[in-house]
Structure formats: structure tokens, C-alpha cells
Amino acid sequence: MYMFLAITAALFVSVALVLVRLFAGPTLYDRVLAVNTFGTLTVLILSALGFVTERPDFLDIAMLYALVNFVGTIAILKFFRYRSFGRLRPEPEER
Amino acid sequence: MTANLVGIAIIDIVFFTLLVLTAIAILRQRNLFAVAMLSGVFSLLSAGLFVTLDAMDVAFTEAAVGAGISTVLMLGTLALTSRDEAKRPRSALLPLFVCLVAGAALIYGTLDMPPFGAVDNPIQTHVAPEYIARTPTDIGIPNVVAAVLASYRGFDTLGEVVVVFAALVAVLLMLGTSGRRTNGKNGKEE
Numbered sequence: 001m002y003m004f005l006a007i008t009a010a011l012f013v014s015v016a017l018v019l020v021r022l023f024a025g026p027t028l029y030d031r032v033l034a035v036n037t038f039g040t041l042t043v044l045i046l047s048a049l050g051f052v053t054e055r056p057d058f059l060d061i062a063m064l065y066a067l068v069n070f071v072g073t074i075a076i077l078k079f080f081r082y083r084s085f086g087r088l089r090p091e092p093e094e095r
Numbered sequence: 096m097t098a099n100l101v102g103i104a105i106i107d108i109v110f111f112t113l114l115v116l117t118a119i120a121i122l123r124q125r126n127l128f129a130v131a132m133l134s135g136v137f138s139l140l141s142a143g144l145f146v147t148l149d150a151m152d153v154a155f156t157e158a159a160v161g162a163g164i165s166t167v168l169m170l171g172t173l174a175l176t177s178r179d180e181a182k183r184p185r186s187a188l189l190p191l192f193v194c195l196v197a198g199a200a201l202i203y204g205t206l207d208m209p210p211f212g213a214v215d216n217p218i219q220t221h222v223a224p225e226y227i228a229r230t231p232t233d234i235g236i237p238n239v240v241a242a243v244l245a246s247y248r249g250f251d252t253l254g255e256v257v258v259v260f261a262a263l264v265a266v267l268l269m270l271g272t273s274g275r276r277t278n279g280k281n282g283k284e285e
Binding site: 001005008012015016019022023025028031032034035038039042045046049052053054058061064065068069071072075076079 | 099102103106109113116117120126128129132133135136139140142143146147151154155158159162163166167170171173174
């Protein structure tokens with residue numbers, strides 16, 4: 001259990017580092033990468049928390065977060081690429 | 096067990112600190128794209144906090160709606176509007192005062208509430224024991240929250256689903272029309 005608390009503490013340190021990059025990040029790509037990493041770290045923190053509180057069914061929520069994180073990152077990158085979610089197919093000149 | 100509780104309390108405090116830091120960063124940020132990213136992070140942090148408070152269903156909703164759909168909707172809105180917040184010349188003293196007064200009133204309102212997590216609170220003694228006692232025989236599933244949402248308050252949940260569906264259709268109509276208009280404009284320019 002102490003091991004899981006130590007893991008959680010280490011994860012929170014990395015969360016703090018990612019948040020620094022998110023707040024200060026000079027370019028938008030830094031921020032996108034920081035948000036994606038933050039989602040991954042949240043998944044890991046939730047998994048560790050499940051073992052700290054001795055209820056490993058938290059893993060389900062961690063899985064949901066991983067899926068949401070993936071969809072969110074895809075949406076952000078699609079927005080970068082096409083400036084809109086309305087178009088389903090890319091214009092020929094944008095390829 | 097005590098070490099566990101202390102650990103969870105520390106984790107709660109860290110979550111709250113990160114929430115406050117993220118909120119301040121959202122306020123100070125002028126680039127709306129970064130604000131959309133930061134609010135997604137804010138939602139993820141609050142969902143983590145809900146998990147440590149044992150509110151699984153709320154955490155699920157917060158993760159799916161707050162971090163997932165809201166970020167996408169905000170980005171879709173950004174595609175229609177400008178990407179930078181307009182500078183506001185007026186001073187923020189009066190809004191700050193209103194916020195402080197409203198917050199103080201809310202905190203004053205919580206003083207009358209029963210102690211956090213006590214066994215004899217009204218919420219623990221009203222209908223909850225009946226639901227917990229009857230769910231295994233009435234519904235036959237282990238999750239009492241799911242039984243209450245889907246069976247005991249089934250019509251209520253059905254109404255909520257209708258409201259959410261109507262909102263989704265409205266948002267999709269707004270976003271979809273704009274995309275088609277952009278396409279049409281591009282076609283004319285070519």
C-alpha cells in the first residue's frame with residue numbers, strides 16, 4: 001500500500017510538470033501534447049488510487065478515461081488540420 | 096487503514112490545489128484555444144476528485160461530458176468565432192465584489208447542513224435504506240445506483256435522456272450547417 005502511495009506521489013509530480021508545460025507552453029502543439037499526457041497520467045493515477053483505496057474496480061473508469069482521451073486528442077488534431085468538424089472528407093488541395 | 100485515509104486526504108488536497116491553479120490559468124489565458132485545453136484538464140481533475148470521493152457515476156459523467164464532449168464542442172465553437180478573447184477595458188472590481196458576496200452567502204448556507212458523512216443524516220434515513228433493502232429482491236442487480244436510476248426513477252431518467260437528445264440534435268444542427276456553408280463558400284471561390 002505504501003508502494004502505491006509512493007507511485008501516486010510520483011505521478012502527481014509528473015502531473016505538476018505537465019501542468020507547467022500546459023500553462024507556459026509557447027506553442028499550441030506543446031499544449032495539445034501536454035493535454036494528451038495529462039490524460040494518460042490521469043488514467044495511471046486512477047489505477048493507482050484504486051489500489052490505495054483497495055477497490056480495484058476503479059480500473060473501469062480508468063479505461064473510460066483512456067478512450068475519452070483518445071477521442072479528444074483526435075478531435076483536437078482534426079480541428080488543427082481542417083479548422084472545422086463539419087467537413088467529413090478533406091478537400092483535395094489540403095492533402 | 097489510517098495511513099490510507101491520510102494518503103487519500105493528501106491526494107484530495109493535491110487535486111484541489113491543481114484545480115485552483117488550473118482555474119487561475121484559465122482566467123489569465125487570452126488564447127481561447129488554450130482555454131479549451133485547460134478546461135478539459137479542469138474536468139479531468141474534477142473527475143479524479145469525484146473518484147476519491149467515491150462518486151463513481153458523477154466521475155463517469157464528468158469524464159465523458161466535461162473532458163470529452165465539451166472540449167470538442169468548444170473547439171467547434173472556436174472554428175466559428177475568433178480565437179482570442181477581446182480585451183475588456185472596464186475594471187473587474189464590481190464583478191469580483193459580486194462573486195465574493197455570492198460565495199460568502201453560499202458558504203454561510205452550508206453552515207446549516209448536517210455534518211459530512213454522518214450516519215443519521217436525512218439523506219441516509221429517508222428512502223435510501225428502503226432502496227438498499229429492496230434492490231436485491233425487486234431488481235436483482237448488485238448496483239443500487241443503477242437500480243435507482245434505471246428502474247425506481249425510470250421515467251425521470253427517460254425525461255433526462257430526451258432533454259439531452261434534444262440538446263445534442265440542436266448542437267449538431269448548428270455545427271453541421273456551418274460546415275456545409277464553409278464548403279459552399281469554398282466551392283464558389285474555386
